Amino acid sequence: MDMTASLIATTLSAGTPLALAALGLLINEKSGVVNLGAEGMMLMAAVIGFAVALHTGNQWVAFGAGAVAGALLAGALGLLVIWLNTNQYATGLALTLFGAGLSAFIGIDYVGKTLPNFQPLDIPVLSQLPFFGPALFRHHLMVYLTIVLAIGLIWFFDRTRAGLVLRAVGESPESAHALGYPVRRIRLLALMCGGALVGVAGAYLSVIYTPLWVQGMTAGRGWIALALTTFATWRPARVLLGAYLFGGVTMLQFFFQGSGMQVPSQFLSMLPYIATIVVLALMSRNPLWIRINMPSSIGKPFTPGG
Amino acid sequence: MLRLEPRSAPSRAMVWLSPLLALVITVAFGVAIFLAMGKSPLHGLSMFFWEPLKNAYSLSELALKASPLILIGLGLAACYRSNVWNIGAEGQYIVGAIFGGGVALLAGDNTSHAIVLPILLAGVVGGMVWAALVAALRDWFNANEILVSLMLVYVAQYLLDYLVYGPWKDPEGYNFPQTKIFADPALLGHLIEGTRLNWGFPIALVAVALVWVFLFRSVQGFRLQVGGLAPGAARYAGYSSRKALWTVLLMSGGFAGLAGSLDAIGPLQQLTPQVSQGYGFAAIIVAFVGRLNPVGIVLSGALMAMFYIGGELAQSRLGLPNAMTGVFQGLLLFSLLACDTLIHHRIRFKR
Numbered sequence: 163m164d165m166t167a168s169l170i171a172t173t174l175s176a177g178t179p180l181a182l183a184a185l186g187l188l189i190n191e192k193s194g195v196v197n198l199g200a201e202g203m204m205l206m207a208a209v210i211g212f213a214v215a216l217h218t219g220n221q222w223v224a225f226g227a228g229a230v231a232g233a234l235l236a237g238a239l240g241l242l243v244i245w246l247n248t249n250q251y252a253t254g255l256a257l258t259l260f261g262a263g264l265s266a267f268i269g270i271d272y273v274g275k276t277l278p279n280f281q282p283l284d285i286p287v288l289s290q291l292p293f294f295g296p297a298l299f300r301h302h303l304m305v306y307l308t309i310v311l312a313i314g315l316i317w318f319f320d321r322t323r324a325g326l327v328l329r330a331v332g333e334s335p336e337s338a339h340a341l342g343y344p345v346r347r348i349r350l351l352a353l354m355c356g357g358a359l360v361g362v363a364g365a366y367l368s369v370i371y372t373p374l375w376v377q378g379m380t381a382g383r384g385w386i387a388l389a390l391t392t393f394a395t396w397r398p399a400r401v402l403l404g405a406y407l408f409g410g411v412t413m414l415q416f417f418f419q420g421s422g423m424q425v426p427s428q429f430l431s432m433l434p435y436i437a438t439i440v441v442l443a444l445m446s447r448n449p450l451w452i453r454i455n456m457p458s459s460i461g462k463p464f465t466p467g468g
Numbered sequence: 469m470l471r472l473e474p475r476s477a478p479s480r481a482m483v484w485l486s487p488l489l490a491l492v493i494t495v496a497f498g499v500a501i502f503l504a505m506g507k508s509p510l511h512g513l514s515m516f517f518w519e520p521l522k523n524a525y526s527l528s529e530l531a532l533k534a535s536p537l538i539l540i541g542l543g544l545a546a547c548y549r550s551n552v553w554n555i556g557a558e559g560q561y562i563v564g565a566i567f568g569g570g571v572a573l574l575a576g577d578n579t580s581h582a583i584v585l586p587i588l589l590a591g592v593v594g595g596m597v598w599a600a601l602v603a604a605l606r607d608w609f610n611a612n613e614i615l616v617s618l619m620l621v622y623v624a625q626y627l628l629d630y631l632v633y634g635p636w637k638d639p640e641g642y643n644f645p646q647t648k649i650f651a652d653p654a655l656l657g658h659l660i661e662g663t664r665l666n667w668g669f670p671i672a673l674v675a676v677a678l679v680w681v682f683l684f685r686s687v688q689g690f691r692l693q694v695g696g697l698a699p700g701a702a703r704y705a706g707y708s709s710r711k712a713l714w715t716v717l718l719m720s721g722g723f724a725g726l727a728g729s730l731d732a733i734g735p736l737q738q739l740t741p742q743v744s745q746g747y748g749f750a751a752i753i754v755a756f757v758g759r760l761n762p763v764g765i766v767l768s769g770a771l772m773a774m775f776y777i778g779g780e781l782a783q784s785r786l787g788l789p790n791a792m793t794g795v796f797q798g799l800l801l802f803s804l805l806a807c808d809t810l811i812h813h814r815i816r817f818k819r
Binding site: 202267381432 | 809
């Protein structure tokens with residue numbers, strides 16, 4: 163395969179779990195809730211998705227299980243931060259630590275097991291094109307669904323009444339409440355929907371992307387997804403672009419290694435994390451740039467009539 | 469239906485009862501897990517709550533494990549009190565171990581035992597450097613400290629991997645990724661004959677006293693807490709939030725780095741990729757369960773050390789996965805946060 167085509171192809175598949183998780187977190191944050199539990203939720207969904215794929219042999223059931231796991235954990239987080247008004251940072255962290263531990267606990271029997279090979283989708287005719295075929299048209303269906311999802315979210319936030327209400331709840335819960343919207347229920351719903359997407363991202367990782375289970379296998383992707391929402395300034399299209407950018411950085415290390423450059427592999431493995439820090443710093447430098455799209459009530463608890 | 473009603477004044481009793489209640493909930497979950505795994509809950513729980521306390525040797529092991537958790541928890545408490553969300557203590561601990569370990573590698577059999585001091589100092593500096601990166605990026609670029617400090621954990625781990633797989637690898641280590649065992653003069657001696665307890669524990673206790681005085685008896689400590697609780701008021705009073713940011717981050721980085729270097733030349737005696745067992749993350753729970761209070765942190769540090777020791781015992785004696793430790797730790801923090809609601813609210817039964 164052409165080197166560039168293969169870079170594009172691997173970038174798309176590496177960016178997909180990041181994009182899925184980040185779009186889920188975007189929905190959370192648009193409603194005013196920060197979800198620091200994402201990393202733990204992804205791990206839980208990854209191990210559950212892997213187990214389900216192994217037992218049923220069906221990847222779609224596995225994605226469904228991952229989504230349910232993500233939604234339920236997000237629901238637990240929601241009960242605490244939305245109804246009990248606990249600190250969103252501390253509670254999310256607790257969920258991540260819990261998820262990391264429990265996923266390792268559940269996954270102990272699955273280490274070293276292998277899944278059936280779920281074939282990517284070969285789009286007829288298009289996948290036969292030179293260069294574009296291997297680069298763009300031989301991917302797993304989830305890669306395309308993620309792009310559809312991003313477009314759908316743009317439409318949802320900008321063009322639908324429900325999207326407008328969700329944004330209002332995140333911008334000014336007081337006004338939304340005064341207009342008669344059930345702010346806390348909407349937030350819980352947004353949290354669970356976003357959690358489901360984070361869950362699908364986790365299941366994609368362990369079922370499709372690297373079809374195996376290893377303790378802590380998300381390797382910080384939940385956190386990188388959180389960073390993505392910030393430097394995408396809460397715009398779905400930019401989230402998608404950012405995710406592919408990061409997918410590309412992750413893949414770059416293999417190309418460096420393949421090119422025979424004498425750089426220790428550990429330094430290449432650091433790249434995605436360093437890139438996250440650098441891009442985050444550059445994006446955050448201009449407060450206006452960040453604040454213009456940031457949901458104003460993000461991270462703040464809301465009590466009706468309180 | 470159950471309803472939460474705000475209390476007119478926070479309940480003083482609940483401030484102390486809430487951690488106990490959280491512990492009870494965690495234990496209840498533990499019983500459920502043991503039952504689900506087909507193990508005797510009584511036997512299982514004794515691994516966590518009796519074995520670590522049963523004799524002088526167990527207690528010395530508990531103190532050994534608790535020391536780094538207390539040290540790191542102290543620094544994190546100062547951070548969280550001033551609303552700085554440093555969650556990368558794990559990375560600061562690892563870099564502390566790298567810096568301290570680097571100096572320790574210079575020691576030979578004839579080196580003076582005084583080299584322990586430069587080792588620990590290097591550890592402090594290492595942790596501070598890692599935390600200073602967070603402070604600088606937050607201060608100069610307004611970058612979110614949660615994400616930056618966390619990303620730096622991964623960078624620190626890869627840095628450690630590079631060193632122990634590469635330039636610092638013991639040539640006589642059968643190709644294992646590890647440094648040579650540090651020379652005797654570089655190691656912390658045992659405080660009590662027959663135990664592994666070392667100077668880390670007394671140092672942690674001194675740190676507890678120092679941080680208590682700093683937080684509750686110094687103008688600096690007062691200022692940074694006002695900054696955390698009421699940023700507007702702090703600005704009006706002319707307290708610098710930048711200064712608070714740097715102070716608490718350097719402080720927590722220094723403590724975490726000290727803990728890393730103490731462990732490197734204490735129980736570990738060499739660097740391997742598994743220098744940390746997640747102490748930096750566990751210390752987040754230590755800080756919260758200890759109510760961000762230095763004295764409370766001693767108790768919660770001991771409790772978290774019990775979870776670590778219990779997890780190891782449950783693995784070796786009951787064949788349960790070591791990840792039990794993490795499950796218990798996460799559950800404890802989760803239930804504590806939920807129980808804390810009762811400090812400001814009461815439960816009313818309403819129809």
